[in-house]
Amino acid sequence: MSEQTLDTFDVEQMIPDFTAPALAQCTPDRQMVDAAEINTRHWTSHVAGPFEAGSEIHLRETCRMFRETFNPYRPSVLDWPKLEPDVLERIVSLPIWDIAVQTEGKARLRMAAYAATIDEAEMRSALALNAWEENRHKEVLSRMVAAYGITLASEAPYVFPRDAEWAYLVTGYSECIDSFFAFGLFKVAHRSGLFPPELIDTFEPVMQEECRHILLFANWVAWHRARLSWWQRIRFELKVVAVWVFLGWERIGLARTIDAEGNEQKQDNNFTVNGAQAVSGAEIDVRELMMLCLEENDERFSGYDERLLRPDTMPKLVRFALRFMREKKVK
Numbered sequence: 001m002s003e004q005t006l007d008t009f010d011v012e013q014m015i016p017d018f019t020a021p022a023l024a025q026c027t028p029d030r031q032m033v034d035a036a037e038i039n040t041r042h043w044t045s046h047v048a049g050p051f052e053a054g055s056e057i058h059l060r061e062t063c064r065m066f067r068e069t070f071n072p073y074r075p076s077v078l079d080w081p082k083l084e085p086d087v088l089e090r091i092v093s094l095p096i097w098d099i100a101v102q103t104e105g106k107a108r109l110r111m112a113a114y115a116a117t118i119d120e121a122e123m124r125s126a127l128a129l130n131a132w133e134e135n136r137h138k139e140v141l142s143r144m145v146a147a148y149g150i151t152l153a154s155e156a157p158y159v160f161p162r163d164a165e166w167a168y169l170v171t172g173y174s175e176c177i178d179s180f181f182a183f184g185l186f187k188v189a190h191r192s193g194l195f196p197p198e199l200i201d202t203f204e205p206v207m208q209e210e211c212r213h214i215l216l217f218a219n220w221v222a223w224h225r226a227r228l229s230w231w232q233r234i235r236f237e238l239k240v241v242a243v244w245v246f247l248g249w250e251r252i253g254l255a256r257t258i259d260a261e262g263n264e265q266k267q268d269n270n271f272t273v274n275g276a277q278a279v280s281g282a283e284i285d286v287r288e289l290m291m292l293c294l295e296e297n298d299e300r301f302s303g304y305d306e307r308l309l310r311p312d313t314m315p316k317l318v319r320f321a322l323r324f325m326r327e328k329k330v331k
């Protein structure tokens, strides 16, 4: 793959005291991949006592978790297995590639833009690493798209946010929503057996990284909130409400995506259910799918220190919605 298909984005340029992490030098063998997976999924602080939101310990341990669970995989050595024509067709026709690539493009810029505004060095560095990892996700996707001949809409230029905090909140809460469903869909794809296990393995670190990202985000929100004065706090809470309204508006399909040529791009706003059918090759009961998303969400967070806060809005909303969904009768 030509390096020209990869765009340039440099977190180090935006955040001068950030140093990009070192990556694996060689193509990792099974043992190295497994060790990295265990490391990235499990983390417990050696510090005793509670992590009071906003405290020095909460800050230090949140940032330490993020640093110490880093997975050093290198996108350029990922193997893209040869796919049977029907599997290739199934993957190429998933309506997610444009939005996935553009979401990573926006996320890296918005996270780096907000990180640059943070005075506290450890938190700045954690958010900068998060931005760097979003850039790596974009590289993984770009390499996959090129390997399988997926045609993408041209990307409109990414605009530097005027309000970096707003942009970071939109990105963070979006990740909380999207990752919750993505965890379930990934499991559906895995169980279906329709995709080669090597391809599932390639995306596994990306999935777990999104889990770390929203774990960091939930703890950043709590840390940030606890350090605000009462009037700053009111302003912040209003902003958070506005972000959720905006995300709801975006997700019910009122937002439009425009590509670099100014053409409107259609998005599939019911992707969770349609996507589950596309990756499993079968009809999926919505209730079952939501239960699976919950299970996977719990599983992905289960290895991290329980004193770190979890993103809980989506699990709570879905648990509430499940009360009104009837169980499918077995005939």
Ligand SMILES: [Fe+2]
Pocket: 104, 107, 133, 134, 137, 210
């Ligand atoms: Fe990402």
Ligand SMILES: [Fe+2]
Pocket: 107, 134, 175, 209, 210, 213
């Ligand atoms: Fe992320």
